[in-house]
Amino acid sequence: MYDKGILSEKVANIIKEMIINKKLKPGDKLANEIELTSELNVSRSTVREAIKILVSTNVVEVRRGKGTFVSSKPGLSKDPLGVCFMDKKNLLKDLYESRLIIEPGICALAAIRATEENIVQLEASFAEIEKEILSNKDHTETDIQFHNIIAKSSQNPIINRILPIINEGISEGYRETKDISESGDTVLYHHRKILEAIKKGDSELARKCMTDHLRYGMEQIINK
Missing domain, CATH: 1.20.120.530 (GntR ligand-binding domain-like)
Known part of the structure; x- marks a missing residue:
């Protein structure tokens, strides 16, 4: 059984691969939380944590009331060089x-x-x-x-x-x-x-x- 943190990291990587494999572009919308839960066969809390991980690395951005989208500059944080x-x-x-x-x-x-x-x-x-x-x-x-x-x-x-x-x-x-x-x-x-x-x-x-x-x-x- 996976530790919750490890599972969230794994799901985050899977979602990242989905973005790449489906050739989603900056601004494209991801499947919603329920759809991802069903497709990945994990809990909604795990999907939420995975999305948080992807947001923190600027792979995706969450727009309140609209959904989750591929970031305009995927992977580029505000101060990547510290x-x-x-x-x-x-x-x-x-x-x-x-x-x-x-x-x-x-x-x-x-x-x-x-x-x-x-x-x-x-x-x-x-x-x-x-x-x-x-x-x-x-x-x-x-x-x-x-x-x-x-x-x-x-x-x-x-x-x-x-x-x-x-x-x-x-x-x-x-x-x-x-x-x-x-x-x-x-x-x-x-x-x-x-x-x-x-x-x-x-x-x-x-x-x-x-x-x-x-x-x-x-x-x-x-x-x-």
Whole structure:
């Protein structure tokens, strides 16, 4: 006989496999509690505990009065890297150091693999960054979106998950960069060069432009 906690974990894993096998997408609704109880031949309390486990790992989300749905970002918790426990003094420097290792390569892949739809999305994101900067608005979320679209443009599902995880984990720290004396013109210059390199399909130029962009940001932090 299974310990109740172990059984709940097992049922949670079964439900996760069901999501994968049925190819459910973010936003798709799961079977209700009664149906899962019948299908898995376990008690309703076990199903409830299993759902709680899946909610805690952000595989599913419960919408009161509507049911249980696959999360918009399955498996991605709010702070997966535990950034909130890190030394805030060095957080931004560590962030840029990590991005310098990862993002130039991602950008190079995006230049080779970006689809027409990806390019349209990047252009729209850049236009929004430009609009926000010229209006003296915080462009942090749009900036993160721009970089996430580049990751998506790599057409690599692992990379497409890695960068959003980093950005999600450090969004609060990333937001602090708005106080760094980096002119809006410089932000737009770097993003425009990255966009142009990807549109040209020039992987090495895209790699260089992203490296230049991140190195500049890192220098601003070090010299702050």
